[in-house]
Amino acid sequence: MQPLLRPGRLLNQDLKHLRHRYASDWTVFNQLIVASAVYVFFTNLLPGITFASDLYVLTGKQWGTIEVVLSTGLCGVVFALQPLTILGVTGPFSVLAENIYSLCKNSFRIPFLPFMAWSLLHASWMHLLLAFLNAHDWTMRYVTTFSTEIFSLLNSLIYFHKAIQELQRAHDHLSFAAFLYAVIGAIGTMLVAIFFSTAERWKPLFHRYVRMGLAEYAAAISIVIFIGMPHVGDLAALDRSTLHVSTSFRPSDPERNRFFVRFWELPVQWVFAAMIPGFIITVLFFFDHEVSSIICTTDRYGTKKPGGFAWDIVLLGITTALCGILGIPPANGLLPQAPLHSESLMHTEKEEILISMDGEEKVEFRDVKRVHEQRWSAFLHAGAILVFVSPPFQHVLGLTPTSVLAGLFMFMGEQSLSVNPILYRFFYLLTPPSELPALPAGVKSYRGVHIYTVVQIVVTVVIFIVTLTKAAPAFPVLIIILVPIRLLLMNKMWHRETLRFVDAWACRKGTPEDDKDLLASEVNEKDGPKPRLPGEAVTNV
Numbered sequence: 364m365q366p367l368l369r370p371g372r373l374l375n376q377d378l379k380h381l382r383h384r385y386a387s388d389w390t391v392f393n394q395l396i397v398a399s400a401v402y403v404f405f406t407n408l409l410p411g412i413t414f415a416s417d418l419y420v421l422t423g424k425q426w427g428t429i430e431v432v433l434s435t436g437l438c439g440v441v442f443a444l445q446p447l448t449i450l451g452v453t454g455p456f457s458v459l460a461e462n463i464y465s466l467c468k469n470s471f472r473i474p475f476l477p478f479m480a481w482s483l484l485h486a487s488w489m490h491l492l493l494a495f496l497n498a499h500d501w502t503m504r505y506v507t508t509f510s511t512e513i514f515s516l517l518n519s520l521i522y523f524h525k526a527i528q529e530l531q532r533a534h535d536h537l538s539f540a541a542f543l544y545a546v547i548g549a550i551g552t553m554l555v556a557i558f559f560s561t562a563e564r565w566k567p568l569f570h571r572y573v574r575m576g577l578a579e580y581a582a583a584i585s586i587v588i589f590i591g592m593p594h595v596g597d598l599a600a601l602d603r604s605t606l607h608v609s610t611s612f613r614p615s616d617p618e619r620n621r622f623f624v625r626f627w628e629l630p631v632q633w634v635f636a637a638m639i640p641g642f643i644i645t646v647l648f649f650f651d652h653e654v655s656s657i658i659c660t661t662d663r664y665g666t667k668k669p670g671g672f673a674w675d676i677v678l679l680g681i682t683t684a685l686c687g688i689l690g691i692p693p694a695n696g697l698l699p700q701a702p703l704h705s706e707s708l709m710h711t712e713k714e715e716i717l718i719s720m721d722g723e724e725k726v727e728f729r730d731v732k733r734v735h736e737q738r739w740s741a742f743l744h745a746g747a748i749l750v751f752v753s754p755p756f757q758h759v760l761g762l763t764p765t766s767v768l769a770g771l772f773m774f775m776g777e778q779s780l781s782v783n784p785i786l787y788r789f790f791y792l793l794t795p796p797s798e799l800p801a802l803p804a805g806v807k808s809y810r811g812v813h814i815y816t817v818v819q820i821v822v823t824v825v826i827f828i829v830t831l832t833k834a835a836p837a838f839p840v841l842i843i844i845l846v847p848i849r850l851l852l853m854n855k856m857w858h859r860e861t862l863r864f865v866d867a868w869a870c871r872k873g874t875p876e877d878d879k880d881l882l883a884s885e886v887n888e889k890d891g892p893k894p895r896l897p898g899e900a901v902t903n904v
Contacts, residue, residue, distance in 0.1 A: 396740045399708050400743035414454065434691040434692050443742035447734070456647065476626075487681070490677070504870060509853070509866050512785050518776075519776045526770070624689070626687070648693075667736065850875060859879075
């Protein structure tokens with residue numbers, strides 16, 4: 364077996380695979396790929412401008428719509444080198460950036476953009492170092508769904524909190540009647556998007572392709588409706604708050620005239636101090652990007668071509684440095700957009716299988732679902748987003764009321780929450796014991812499952828509260844700390860069969876308990892069974 368820490372092993376492996384597969388990634392092009400590009404365009408651009416509205420206010424106009432759109436498009440074009448991964452500005456990073464801005468302004472008394480530029484430059488070389496040291500092999504292999512589910516739930520809470528912040532700002536700046544309509548518009552945007560997102564289950568109503576179109580463009584349809592609504596009838600007389608955009612290709616901050624940061628002018632002591640947020644950004648980006656890359660290439664999607672996790676991190680390091688120098692927010696792997704991209708590329712293929720019957724071998728064909736492994740959809744959607752940095756398209760974005768963005772935040776939070784296993788296990792807490800589904804063999808009661816779920820919820824709430832304090836920049840570290848807590852502490856507090864039921868490896872098949880059983884069996888086969896020591900039995904929940 365190859366040494367786990369042999370420097371550059373994964374990167375060399377990824378580059379060899381890239382040379383062999385690159386040309387074939389551009390040979391597949393069809394209608395499904397075009398539809399996927401359009402779909403991902405909306406699911407990436409619309410949440411991006413939603414975060415832009417929030418960043419514009421909470422970073423003192425340093426970052427706004429044009430910065431977020433430029434980052435999403437530019438990084439997306441670069442990452443079209445990796446077929447299925449989708450990049451954008453994420454909610455957790457927005458929270459981190461807003462708190463770093465607050466520290467720079469109120470505590471450090473230094474300019475935000477040069478300090479952030481150095482933070483991202485430090486994060487860049489840390490990314491390259493992680494890729495060179497094969498970090499994927501010795502980090503993500505130990506992450507379980509205990510941590511990823513908490514991270515997903517944290518994302519949902521951030522989305523809902525952002526929606527409340529948008530409505531709070533509307534309350535502060537609009538008349539009472541306009542504020543009431545803003546609330547109605549936000550809730551309406553969310554409900555209409557949720558309604559259309561269920562269109563594929565409307566059978567036999569409408570043709571199948573009509574239902575698919577309504578479901579895929581649910582958010583876009585809802586946004587168009589509620590952008591137009593304020594211009595109808597008496598609603599046109601109400602004052603409203605819209606997304607701030609640039610009137611020319613220049614930064615949002617009126618004091619800046621170009622996309623370039625004079626980062627070398629920052630005092631040297633702050634250059635070294637920027638290593639701390641640089642490390643935190645690296646932890647957040649590495650964890651977030653690795654999880655999104657793995658989820659969009661799971662066995663469910665039938666991918667055949669080898670992945671490129673180390674090369675992914677190299678590209679991420681390059682784009683992070685580039686964004687720091689340009690003075691725009693960096694982009695990284697998106698959830699749930701990356702797996703949604705894979706879902707939109709699913710198609711049915713005929714697979715040849717060999718069957719042996721009565722000593723004879725027969726060839727049969729069966730239908731299998733696979734994703735189109737190509738680069739066109741990622742490239743086209745990112746290129747289309749990049750077009751929106753031009754003034755005419757910026758003007759189109761400027762028509763969007765902030766209440767609609769609040770509704771989109773709520774819709775994103777609902778979509779993320781609806782597929783989180785924590786939600787379903789929370790419902791188990793409210794279900795009478797007689798109505799609960801049967802447990803697998805070895806799990807005696809739901810008591811351990813309920814306690815596990817409550818712990819996940821409490822931990823998520825604690826981390827979310829941390830994001831609202833001055834300690835917010837440290838929250839990615841708290842998420843990483845959950846990994847050793849799960850592996851070293853929780854197995855002493857829960858019964859192993861309970862953990863086997865509720866948890867699993869996030870990036871590979873099986874559970875930590877399966878691995879321990881396998882290791883124990885190998886030891887027993889080698890050394891023979893060992894007698895149990897007095898007091899060795901452990902009582903778990």
